[in-house]
Amino acid sequence: METLMCGRFDTSHLYWRDIHEQLSGFGTVKTEPLNLAPDPDVRPTTPQLTARWDGEGWQLEKMRWGLVPFWRNGKPLKDTVKGADDGFKLTTFNCKVETCHSASTFRDAFAKRRCIVPASAWYEWTGEKGAKVKHRFARADGRAIWFAGLWDRCATPDAGEIRSFTILTGPSAGWLSQYHDRAPVILEPEEWSAWLDPAQDAEALFRAVRPERFELRAA
Numbered sequence: 001m002e003t004l005m006c007g008r009f010d011t012s013h014l015y016w017r018d019i020h021e022q023l024s025g026f027g028t029v030k031t032e033p034l035n036l037a038p039d040p041d042v043r044p045t046t047p048q049l050t051a052r053w054d055g056e057g058w059q060l061e062k063m064r065w066g067l068v069p070f071w072r073n074g075k076p077l078k079d080t081v082k083g084a085d086d087g088f089k090l091t092t093f094n095c096k097v098e099t100c101h102s103a104s105t106f107r108d109a110f111a112k113r114r115c116i117v118p119a120s121a122w123y124e125w126t127g128e129k130g131a132k133v134k135h136r137f138a139r140a141d142g143r144a145i146w147f148a149g150l151w152d153r154c155a156t157p158d159a160g161e162i163r164s165f166t167i168l169t170g171p172s173a174g175w176l177s178q179y180h181d182r183a184p185v186i187l188e189p190e191e192w193s194a195w196l197d198p199a200q201d202a203e204a205l206f207r208a209v210r211p212e213r214f215e216l217r218a219a
Contacts, residue, residue: 006122006147006167006184007093010136011048012040013120014144018135019049019060022144025026026192028057042091042119050151050165052115053196063151067166068093069105070154077159095150097170097185097206106166109150114196115165116187117147123219124179134219135179141213148195148205174211 023029034049042048047062068077068088078085092105100110112155121138122145139145151165168185176183183208187195194200 006169008123008125009042009119009147010040010121010123010138011036011042011119012038014038014049014118018144019051019118022189023051023058023060026189027053029060030054030057031060034060034062048117048165050115050117050149051219052113052151053193061163064164065093065111065163065167066164067095067105067150067152068154068156068164069163070108070140071104072154072156075156077156077162080158091213092164092166094169094182094184095166096182097168100150100168106150109152109166111198113151114198115149115151116192116195117165117167119145121148121217122146122184123175126179136217136219137176137179137214138217139213140215146187146189146192148187148202159213170206170209172211176209176211176214183211184214186210 014036016036020029036049044066046065048065049060050063051058051060072088076086077088079085100106104191121136124135125132127133146154148168149165151163153161153163155161169182170185172181172183189204195202195205
């Protein structure tokens with residue numbers, strides 16, 4: 001099994017009405033309706049919906065999946081010329097809960113900039129190269145999944161201001177561990193406030209994978 005996940009997810013059953021309804025139960029949604037552009041095969045570096053709490057209400061925004069840290073300010077996102085090796089090369093679409101508070105790429109965002117990321121499902125593959133089987137994991141109740149995320153922003157000379165995010169992962173548990181030794185950190189609505197407030201301890205959220213709330217569906 002590979003050490004990183006989730007590297008693909010599904011937003012094909014996300015609708016603004018449902019997202020707005022869920023978030024509105026916990027505060028005012030300040031963002032005007034967005035075109036969610038549902039996608040069954042979301043990949044890193046693509047713009048995806050995030051939600052964050054600004055103290056007065058929900059701010060929803062599409063951000064680049066794959067966090068580009070603030071300390072990249074003034075540096076290019078891509079190599080300036082072929083072979084220059086001055087672009088951003090780190091793999092940052094996931095962040096491990098074990099190191100999110102200490103890794104230089106993520107620690108500032110962990111301390112100040114947390115978000116949640118909606119999805120319909122996430123994917124994992126098993127099997128040998130060339131014969132891998134794709135598996136789709138969704139909530140058993142059919143509702144949206146909310147990943148715990150971190151976000152950041154920086155200004156680059158080639159791509160302008162970039163707002164980006166990462167999805168947290170922790171050790172898998174129960175039947176999910178048959179498919180991967182890592183799982184995304186998925187929050188229940190009643191846990192959003194604890195996650196989005198950096199002053200609160202997030203350790204309990206990291207430990208609660210709760211595989212019984214999910215089911216394997218046809219990919």
